[in-house]
Amino acid sequence: MERRVLVVIPAWNEAPNIEAVLAELRAARPADAMVVVDDGSTDGTAALARRAGAGVLQLPFHIGYGAAIQAGIKYGQRGGYRVVVTFDGDGQHDPADIAPLVEAVEQGADLVLGSRFLAPTAFRGSLARRAGRGILSIIARRLTGLSLTDPTSGLKALGPRAQELFALARFPDRFPDADALILAARARLHVAERPARMRRSRNRHSMHDGHRAVAYTFNMLLSLLVAAAGREADLRG
Amino acid sequence: MRQKIVFMTLALFLLLVIVELVRRRRLRVEYSWLWIAAGLTIVMLILRYDLLIVLTNAVGAVVTTSTLFFCCILYLALLCLHYSVRITALTREVKELAQEVALLKAEREVRPARQD
Numbered sequence: 001m002e003r004r005v006l007v008v009i010p011a012w013n014e015a016p017n018i019e020a021v022l023a024e025l026r027a028a029r030p031a032d033a034m035v036v037v038d039d040g041s042t043d044g045t046a047a048l049a050r051r052a053g054a055g056v057l058q059l060p061f062h063i064g065y066g067a068a069i070q071a072g073i074k075y076g077q078r079g080g081y082r083v084v085v086t087f088d089g090d091g092q093h094d095p096a097d098i099a100p101l102v103e104a105v106e107q108g109a110d111l112v113l114g115s116r117f118l119a120p121t122a123f124r125g126s127l128a129r130r131a132g133r134g135i136l137s138i139i140a141r142r143l144t145g146l147s148l149t150d151p152t153s154g155l156k157a158l159g160p161r162a163q164e165l166f167a168l169a170r171f172p173d174r175f176p177d178a179d180a181l182i183l184a185a186r187a188r189l190h191v192a193e194r195p196a197r198m199r200r201s202r203n204r205h206s207m208h209d210g211h212r213a214v215a216y217t218f219n220m221l222l223s224l225l226v227a228a229a230g231r232e233a234d235l236r237g
Numbered sequence: 238m239r240q241k242i243v244f245m246t247l248a249l250f251l252l253l254v255i256v257e258l259v260r261r262r263r264l265r266v267e268y269s270w271l272w273i274a275a276g277l278t279i280v281m282l283i284l285r286y287d288l289l290i291v292l293t294n295a296v297g298a299v300v301t302t303s304t305l306f307f308c309c310i311l312y313l314a315l316l317c318l319h320y321s322v323r324i325t326a327l328t329r330e331v332k333e334l335a336q337e338v339a340l341l342k343a344e345r346e347v348r349p350a351r352q353d
Contacts, residue, residue: 057339071336
């Protein structure tokens with residue numbers, strides 16, 4: 001039986017989490033293929049993932065979250081998977097939320113996001129993070145006409161057209177969040193949202209903490225404007 | 238006169254270094270043009286100081302030194318911009334290569350190389 005769904009798990013030094021994340025995924029989604037994208041880890045993440053039976057895409061050095069995701073999407077395209085799901089390697093996502101995302105893609109959506117804010121137990125986060133997300137949400141709505149509650153979500157399901165867009169060489173690989181959504185909207189992809197529960201990851205070294213959240217927001221704002229003005233959305237290249 | 242000799246020596250030395258770097262393949266030919274142009278500009282300004290005065294009047298500056306410094310800073314700023322553009326292109330190329338290496342490695346692990 002050909003597997004239809006590939007779960008891409010970007011991981012950078014996630015040795016404390018990766019085994020539990022993979023075990024949980026395997027239990028919840030036994031029919032799906034899994035590939036861990038090891039983004040230049042130095043703590044043996046790749047070996048742990050291999051031992052857990054996942055496919056491993058080992059990048060020769062650290063190239064960043066977005067580029068790691070992109071590598072996984074390329075892997076999915078070459079393997080001919082209908083749906084590629086991105087699922088963070090730090091344990092913050094719940095495998096139970098994958099099913100509705102995949103279902104939405106099968107019903108015709110190109111790109112489906114897991115949203116914390118549609119879930120019954122709403123995730124809140126620090127004030128800085130909430131403010132940043134609020135601003136991004138408003139701008140993304142202005143620029144795309146999409147009303148998305150959680151544009152920075154790392155839990156996504158991509159159909160073939162979204163995979164094609166995300167695999168472009170010039171796709172924004174530093175901040176593939178709200179700007180990616182703008183590109184998706186401009187490429188006339190059908191974008192949807194489904195509820196997703198987010199957990200505090202067990203051993204977190206999140207990039208969205210403290211002052212980095214501020215820097216991230218500014219980078220994101222600039223990235224949004226570039227996405228809105230640039231030519232990247234043209235799928236024909 | 239002493240000024241002219243010092244700066245002429247420096248300019249000629251700069252040109253010599255550039256040519257030597259290109260000759261030893263330490264500097265790509267396409268990048269050497271920028272530096273050769275800079276060196277030749279210095280030589281020209283030493284020989285024809287009146288050109289700098291004409292330029293100073295043209296841009297409305299008061300003293301020639303400020304024209305000179307302004308041009309130097311502008312030149313360096315453009316050079317930095319040029320490097321940023323190159324670095325951006327190289328970063329993208331390195332990313333694409335890193336991804337390709339990972340994909341090919343994974344492919345080989347799934348289907349071990351045939352013995353032929």
